[in-house]
Every structure is written in C-alpha cells, then in structure tokens.
Amino acid sequence: xxxxxxxxxxxxxxxxxxxxxxxxxxxxxxxxxxxxxxxxxxxxxxxxxxxxxxxxxxxxxxxxxxxxxxxxxxxxxxxxxxxxxxxxxxxxxxxxxxxxxxxxxxxxxxxxxxxxxxxxxxxxxxxxxxxxxxxxxxxxxxxxxxxxxxxxxxxxxxxxxxxxxxxxxxxxxxxxxxxxxxxxxxxxxxxxxxxxxxxxxxxxxxxxxxxxxxxxxxxxxxxxxxxxxxxxxxxxxxxxxxxxxxxxxxxxxxxxxxxxxxxxxxxxxxxxxxxxxxxxxxxxxxxxxxxxxxxxxxxxxxxxxxxxxxxxxxxxxxxxxxxxxxxxxxxxxxxxxxxxxxxxxxxxxxxxxxxxxxxxxxxxxxxxxxxxxxxxxxxxxxxxxxxxxxxxxxxxxxxxxxxxxxxxxxxxxxxxxxxxxxxxxxxxxxxxxxxxxxxxxxxxxxxxxxxxxxxxxxxxxxxxxxxxxxxxxxxxxxxxxxxxxxxxxxxxxxxxxxxxxxxxxxxxxxxxxxxxxxxxxxxxxxxxxxxxxxxxxxxxxxxxxxxxxxxxxxxxxxxxxxxxxxxxxxxxxxxxxxxxxxxxxxxxxxxxxxxxxxxxxxxxxxxxxxxxxxxxxxxxxxxxxxxxxxxxxxxxxxxxxxxxxxxxxxxxxxxxxxxxxxxxxxxxxxxxxxxxxxxxxxxxxx
Numbered sequence: 001x002x003x004x005x006x007x008x009x010x011x012x013x014x015x016x017x018x019x020x021x022x023x024x025x026x027x028x029x030x031x032x033x034x035x036x037x038x039x040x041x042x043x044x045x046x047x048x049x050x051x052x053x054x055x056x057x058x059x060x061x062x063x064x065x066x067x068x069x070x071x072x073x074x075x076x077x078x079x080x081x082x083x084x085x086x087x088x089x090x091x092x093x094x095x096x097x098x099x100x101x102x103x104x105x106x107x108x109x110x111x112x113x114x115x116x117x118x119x120x121x122x123x124x125x126x127x128x129x130x131x132x133x134x135x136x137x138x139x140x141x142x143x144x145x146x147x148x149x150x151x152x153x154x155x156x157x158x159x160x161x162x163x164x165x166x167x168x169x170x171x172x173x174x175x176x177x178x179x180x181x182x183x184x185x186x187x188x189x190x191x192x193x194x195x196x197x198x199x200x201x202x203x204x205x206x207x208x209x210x211x212x213x214x215x216x217x218x219x220x221x222x223x224x225x226x227x228x229x230x231x232x233x234x235x236x237x238x239x240x241x242x243x244x245x246x247x248x249x250x251x252x253x254x255x256x257x258x259x260x261x262x263x264x265x266x267x268x269x270x271x272x273x274x275x276x277x278x279x280x281x282x283x284x285x286x287x288x289x290x291x292x293x294x295x296x297x298x299x300x301x302x303x304x305x306x307x308x309x310x311x312x313x314x315x316x317x318x319x320x321x322x323x324x325x326x327x328x329x330x331x332x333x334x335x336x337x338x339x340x341x342x343x344x345x346x347x348x349x350x351x352x353x354x355x356x357x358x359x360x361x362x363x364x365x366x367x368x369x370x371x372x373x374x375x376x377x378x379x380x381x382x383x384x385x386x387x388x389x390x391x392x393x394x395x396x397x398x399x400x401x402x403x404x405x406x407x408x409x410x411x412x413x414x415x416x417x418x419x420x421x422x423x424x425x426x427x428x429x430x431x432x433x434x435x436x437x438x439x440x441x442x443x444x445x446x447x448x449x450x451x452x453x454x455x456x457x458x459x460x461x462x463x464x465x466x467x468x469x470x471x472x473x474x475x476x477x478x479x480x481x482x483x484x485x486x487x488x489x490x491x492x493x494x495x496x497x498x499x500x501x502x503x504x505x506x507x508x509x510x511x512x513x514x515x516x517x518x519x520x521x522x523x524x525x526x527x528x529x530x531x532x533x534x535x536x537x538x539x540x541x542x543x544x545x546x547x548x549x550x551x552x553x554x555x556x557x558x559x560x561x562x563x564x565x566x567x568x569x570x571x572x573x574x575x576x577x578x579x580x581x582x583x584x585x586x587x588x589x590x591x592x593x594x595x596x597x598x599x600x601x602x603x604x605x606x607x608x609x610x611x612x613x614x615x616x617x618x619x620x621x622x623x624x625x626x627x628x629x630x631x632x633x634x635x636x637x638x639x640x641x642x643x644x645x646x647x648x649x650x651x652x653x654x655x656x657x658x659x660x661x662x663x664x665x666x667x668x669x670x671x672x673x674x675x676x677x678x679x680x681x682x683x684x685x686x
Contacts, residue, residue, distance in 0.1 A: 020060035022211050022237035023144075023175050029217035030142060030173075031064045032286065038293030039069035042099040045322065045419060046300045048139050049102045049118050053111025053155075054146035054175065055093035062090045065100040067282065069290040072099045079276060096417065096447045103417050104447045107439060109152025112172060113407050115143035116158040117414020119170035119230070120399075121423055124364070124384060126169075127394035129318050134307045136300075136318065140225055141170045147178060147185045150193060154440070157407030162230045163201025166386035171224040171231045172202075176210070177239040183249040197232040210235035242267060324421030324506070326362050331500060333359060334528075338492035342518035345553065346456040348492035349514050350375030352499045357381075357397075357426070364415055365426040366399030368408050374428035374456050405433045409440030409453070416449040421506055424450055430462075431455035431513055432471040434478070441509060445483040448507040454514070458488065459553050460609045460625070460643060461517040463636035470631030470639075476613045478511055479581050485510040487580045489531065490555030493523045494579055497531025501583065515553040517636045522556060526577065534584025535576055535595050535618075544574040546658050547597065549606040549619060551578050558607045560647045561654065570655030578606070581614065603661050603668060605654060609645055612673050621657060621672035623650055644674075 030050065031037075038044040052061045059081055065073040072089055080088035089098050093106030102118065105111035119141040126137035149155050162170055174193070178185045194204045205220045207213065217235065224231035240251030244260045256264070262272035270277075308315030320326075333355045338348065357363045358378040366384075371377050377398065384399045385392030401408040412425035427437070434441065434455050444451045460470045478486040485508055487498040495514065502510035522538075530536035538550070539559065546565065550558025555577055562573035576595060578584065584592065596604065596618060603620040606612075612622040625631070625643060632642050640646065644653075653674055661667050 020057045020063070022177060022239055022241040023057065023060050025210060025212055025214050026144070026173060026175065026217055026235060026237075027060055027064045029214050029221055031068050031289070033214075033218045034221040035142060036139065036296055038297045039065075039100075039290045040071060040294055041297045042070060044293070044297045044300070046137065046139050049115075049141045051102050051105065051111045051115040051118070051141070051143045052094050053105055053115065053143055053149045054108065055105035055111060057146070057175075058090070058092065058094050061094055061100070067278075067286045069286065070099045075276070075278075103413065104443065107443065108148045109155035110410055110440065110443055112143050112145050112149050112155045113158035113410030113440070114414040114417060115141055115170060115172070116162045116167065116407075117411035118418050119162065119167040119414075120165060120384070120411065121415045121418035122169050123165070123167060123394045124397075125418070125422070127387070128361070129314060131307070131311060131314070134303065134310065136304060136307055139169070143170070143172045144175060145172055146175050148180050150174070151189065154406040154410055157404040158411055159197070159202070160200050161401065161404065161407065161411065164386075165384075166201065166228070166389070167230045168227050171221065171233060173233045173235060175237050176234055177237045177247070179239045179247075179249050179252055181249075181252055194232075194234055202230050202232045203227045205231060205233045207233060207235040210237040211241055321362065321422045322419065326360050326503075330356055330360055330503070334496050334499070338521060338523070340521055342520050343492055344516055344518050345489055345491065345495050345514035346373070346375050346516060348489070348495040349454060349456075349499070349512060350377075351492060352496045354378040356503075361397060362422070362424050363426055364397050364399055364423050366401050366408060366412065366428065368401045368405045368427070368429040368433065369403045370429055373430070374454055376426065376428045376454060405429050405436040406440055409437035409444065409451070412451045413440060413444045413447065413449050416444065416451050417447065421450055424452065424503070426452045426454060428454035428456070430469060431458040431474060432469050434511065435471070435474055438477065441478070441484065441511070442481060444509045445481055448483060449509060450506050451509045452502045453509065453511045455511050456514050457516040458513040459515060460631050460639040460645075461515055461553055461636040463516070463639055464633055466633030467630035472609065472625045472631060473611045475513070475610045479614055483508055485580055485582055486513060487511065487531070487583075488513040488552030489579050490550065490552055490577055491519055491522045491526050493521070493526040493528050494531050494555075494577065497528035498579065500528060501532050501580070513552060517553070519553055520556040522559070525559075531579050532583060533587055533591065534580045534582065535578040537574065537595055538577045539575040541572050541574040543572045545602055546571040546573045546654065547576060547602060547604040548573055549576045549578045549604065551606065551608045554607045554609065554645070557645065557647065557650070561607065561650045564647050564651035565655060568651065568655060570651070571658045578618070581618075600665065600668060601661070603658065605657070607645070607650065609640070609643060616671045620668055620670075621674065623674045
C-alpha cells in the first residue's frame with residue numbers, strides 16, 4: 001500500500017520524483033490519518049494547511065490530492081505532470097492557484113518561511129476571535145522540508161522566529177534522506193540538526209523508519225499536535241527507494257531507466273507494461289476522506305453560526321474579515337491636510353498610515369529592527385509575541401522580525417496567504433535592504449498576495465551611511481518586477497495617495513519608497529488622488545519647450561529647476577510628477593498622451609538619482625547616477641551637490657541640452673544620460 005501509489009505512475013514520473021517514493025509513508029500518515037481538510041471544499045477556512053517546502057517533490061503532493069478526492073486533480077490532470085499541456089494543474093513546483101496548494105514553493109527555504117507566517121496568522125486569529133467553547137480557529141500547519149531547505153538562510157531566520165514565538169500549531173516534517181544535488185549532505189554539513197532545532201526552541205521527535213513505519217509517523221504527528229512549541233519531526237527516508245540507485249546522489253535527478261523501473265514495479269506486484277493504473281484497493285483506502293471532510297465543514301459551519309449568535313458583534317467582525325473587507329470609512333482616517341513644514345516622506349508615511357493601523361485590525365505591521373526609523377509605530381500598539389512573553393501576546397499586531405529582512409518578507413507572504421485579504425501584512429526597512437528581501441517580494445508578486453512594503457532611506461539623501469545604503473539601482477529592479485507597484489511619493493500629499501493605492505491593491509504587493517531627509521510640501525500642486533494614475537501634470541505650460549519629470553524626493557528639485565530655466569529664458573517648462581511607472585502604464589492611451597505630450601521639438605527629461613534604466617520609455621534624457629559607479633558617503637545635501645543634483649547645475653546643463661535639440665532635431669531620437677561622471681558633457685546612450 002505504501003509505495004504502490006507511486007508505482008502506478010509511468011516511468012517519466014518516477015524518474016522525475018524519485019524522492020517522493022521514499023516519502024509515501026509520510027503522505028499516508030498525513031492525508032489518511034492526521035490532517036483536517038475537505039477535498040470537496042478545498043477553501044474550508046478551518047482546514048489544516050500543508051506546505052511542501054521541498055517543492056521539487058511536487059508529484060508527492062499532486063498524487064495525494066488526486067487520491068484523496070480533490071475534484072480538479074483528475075487522473076487525466078495527474079498525467080499532465082511535466083507535459084506540454086498549457087492547462088496542466090501539475091506544474092514543476094506547487095502553485096497557489098490550484099486546489100489544495102496553500103503557497104507557491106520552489107525556491108528552497110521559501111515554503112517553510114511561509115509556513116511560519118501561516119502558523120503565526122493562525123495563532124493571531126485564534127487569540128483574537130476564539131472564545132470559550134468556540135474554537136473557531138483551531139487548525140494545524142504542516143510543512144515538509146528536505147535537506148536543502150534546512151541550509152537556506154531564509155529558512156533558518158524563520159525557524160528562529162517560530163521558536164521564539166512558540167508556534168505550537170506548526171509541525172515541520174524533515175524528509176531526511178541526506179542527499180542534495182551535489183551529493184551526500186556531509187560534503188557541506190556536519191552539524192547536529194536536532195540540537196540546532198532544539199536550540200531554536202523547537203521540540204524534536206525522531207522517526208527511524210520513515211519509508212514504511214506508518215504507525216510511528218502517525219504517533220509522531222499526533223504527538224506534535226499536543227506540544228507547547230513548534231515541533232520538528234526528523235524522519236529518516238531513502239531517496240529512490242527500491243531502485244538500483246537507492247540512497248545515492250544520482251537518484252536525485254538521474255533517470256532510473258526502463259529496466260530498473262520494471263524491476264521496481266515487479267517487486268511490488270505491478271505489471272511493468274502497464275502505466276497509470278491505480279488498483280481499486282488503493283482508491284478504496286482513501287474513498288472515505290471527502291465525506292469526512294464535508295462533515296468537518298458542516299461541524300465548523302454550525303459552530304460559526306452558534307458563535308455569531310453568542311457573540312454577535314465579534315461574529316460580524318470576523319465575517320467581515322473572512323470576506324476580506326475593511327471598514328468602509330478607512331480613507332477618512334487619513335489626515336485631510338498635513339503640516340506645511342518640510343517633512344521626510346518616511347515621517348509622512350507614519351502620519352498617513354498609523355491612524356489607520358491603530359483602528360483597523362486587518363493590518364499586521366512589522367519591521368526588521370528599525371522601529372525608530374521607519375515611523376510605522378502607533379502609541380497603543382501591542383507586539384505580537386507568545387502570550388506573556390516580552391510584554392506582548394498573540395493578539396498583538398506589531399511584529400518585531402529582528403534583523404531578518406528576507407524572512408520578514410517571506411513570513412509576511414504567509415500572513416497574506418492564510419486567507420485572502422484577511423490579514424494585510426506591512427513590512428518595513430531601509431530600501432537598500434529590500435535587496436535582501438527581494439526573492440520573497442518576488443514570490444509574493446508571483447502569488448498575487450497583498451503585502452505592503454515600506455522602504456525608507458530611498459536615495460543618496462541617506463547621506464553619511466554611504467554607498468552601501470544608497471540604493472541607486474533597486475528602483476529599476478522593482479519597477480520591472482511583474483505585479484509589483486513601486487511607488488515613490490514626493491511629499492505628504494502624494495504619500496497619502498501611495499498608501500491609498502496600496503491598500504486598494506488586493507492582488508498586488510506594493511513598495512512605498514520614502515526619503516530619510518525632509519522634503520518641501522508641494523500641496524496644492526500635488527494630489528493624492530492622481531497618484532493612482534501613476535503620473536500626472538503637476539504644472540502645465542502651453543508654451544513649454546521642455547517637459548521635466550520629477551520623482552519622489554526629487555520632485556521639488558524638478559519644480560525649482562523649471563523656475564530657474566524660465567527665469568534665465570533658456571526654456572519654458574511643464575512639470576510632471578511620476579510616482580509609479582506601472583500605474584501609469586495601466587492608463588488608457590488618451591490619458592498617457594495627455595500627460596507626456598510627446599513632440600518632435602520638445603524633449604522630456606527625468607530627474608532622479610538612480611540608474612536610468614526604463615525611463616527611456618517616457619523621456620529623451622535623464623539626470624541620474626552614472627551606471628558605472630555607486631554613491632558617496634557625504635551628508636545628504638552634500639551628496640546631492642557632489643553628484644550635480646543642484647538647481648543651478650541641472651538648469652545650466654539642461655539649457656544647453658534644449659539648445660542642442662533645437663539645432664540638431666535628430667538628438668531627440670537618442671537617449672541622453674547626464675551624470676556626475678561626465679562633467680559638463682552629456683553621454684549619448686542610444
């Protein structure tokens with residue numbers, strides 16, 4: 001029974017997922033004897049969640065989804081694994097869009113980090129809504145990992161936090177076959193994994209025979225559900241079980257060969273000439289699971305109904321969260337006006353969002369050890385901690401991630417994935433350190449998860465922190481990353497617009513990029529509502545000979561340059577604010593034309609101290625950092641001077657550029673980059 005479910009598959013499937021053969025007993029123990037789930041109601045709220053962190057063994061999960069009765073995973077779909085079918089539900093790694101898949105996994109370490117976030121979400125929601133006799137949120141989170149996941153830095157960051165938070169609703173099952181792509185694990189690891197997990201605050205259970213001893217695995221799984229901490233079950237398995245290369249590194253990816261597969265099938269009583277045959281005894285073994293699942297759904301639905309009668313106000317609040325709703329009046333919580341004094345947009349961000357965070361419990365706000373710098377803290381906040389630990393509780397909504405930027409973003413993805421829009425996670429750190437978190441930001445975008453990332457210290461205005469902290473290239477990365485809204489507001493009013501856009505973006509991660517240094521307030525020129533358009537005309541001039549694009553912390557600089565050019569008589573200037581390229585790209589052609597107003601005799605120039613890549617879609621030239629160097633350790637204002645970002649310096653060089661275009665119209669067909677490195681000359685890029 002244990003391995004025969006895999007030997008019913010064809011040779012190519014066995015070849016591609018040899019590890020799954022050795023994991024079969026774990027699968028039976030989970031899906032048949034342990035997990036609470038409903039194959040015919042896959043979105044049942046109080047289901048247990050299973051995350052396959054070692055996602056390359058995805059056939060393991062697909063097979064059990066089929067056998068346990070998930071309707072979409074038909075036998076025909078199961079055959080689609082590694083096929084040419086566009087409609088395949090069996091991609092090379094699990095993907096969140098398909099029934100029974102909680103998160104998209106593949107990059108190792110992401111799945112277990114997501115699982116920590118999902119478990120933390122469960123603890124928070126349970127502490128918030130459960131009442132005596134009403135365990136509305138009582139599910140368990142199961143995560144399968146392999147040797148590789150336990151070597152990834154992001155996984156180790158998340159494991160540390162899970163132990164600190166005492167997430168006893170989380171169990172990690174370690175498929176310990178001691179094999180990675182390059183060979184046996186001992187070529188890179190000699191540590192005692194059990195002691196390592198214990199040192200991180202986890203309970204450890206050993207299972208010696210993970211290939212066949214289903215009762216021992218089941219006992220361990222049930223034991224884990226009674227723990228007062230997260231549990232790590234170390235299950236010894238054999239990769240390529242039953243093959244000629246069992247237990248060897250070659251079994252990780254090499255083909256077994258037709259003859260070897262035939263011998264394996266014969267050993268388990270299968271006809272080696274038959275493929276895709278699942279015996280009736282196997283189907284009968286799992287046949288009762290859909291009905292059990294529907295009974296669990298029925299019981300929980302009745303419990304929820306009683307809960308709403310007993311606790312009507314709390315029940316209504318919970319239902320709104322289940323529906324992914326936040327209070328209709330949330331926009332009224334944003335200040336209508338802001339102080340007129342110069343204000344760093346990181347401070348503006350706090351002015352905008354903290355009143356919302358205080359009143360709307362949907363938001364879980366966190367930082368990677370930068371509470372004093374990111375301005376995401378409100379007076380009445382309570383920290384998310386194990387009950388009674390460090391002055392917090394599981395009901396807390398302010399998350400201290402420590403210096404773990406990568407895990408912060410991956411765990412936030414888990415918060416968001418628990419149930420659509422039930423929790424909107426906020427992360428925050430310096431913009432430079434979203435490079436550390438970028439893989440997790442990408443995974444959130446890939447899964448269409450609503451996570452809001454607050455990136456402060458976003459320019460050379462970071463100053464004395466130097467080139468290590470001056471993120472001149474990161475905007476290009478996140479502007480080109482699919483399904484990410486990178487928004488760079490220019491003052492408090494635009495920051496209000498950025499937050500409004502991000503909160504409304506239900507299927508998209510957002511990055512709100514803000515300054516360390518104080519910025520002039522430009523209202524009433526700036527407009528929070530127009531931020532949603534991505535770009536808009538800040539100041540029109542019907543006689544303009546030049547269009548200037550200002551972005552973020554340099555928006556006021558663009559206005560001042562425009563004034564200087566007009567005073568000197570070198571150009572008449574119209575000025576655009578351009579906080580988000582992706583939002584602008586989503587507008588209709590008529591609107592885009594009305595904003596850019598591209599003409600053969602009027603150049604468009606962007607002013608932003610980043611690398612220029614991407615601006616050539618909107619502009620003819622850019623005042624930017626040279627692509628050949630990083631920043632400079634100087635006080636913020638001096639750094640702008642050093643790189644030529646001064647009103648007089650830019651105005652003088654732009655005046656010359658406008659004259660060049662007047663004399664040489666063909667120059668409009670090229671893209672110019674004005675940089676610190678080129679002195680008084682413009683560099684023709686293409």
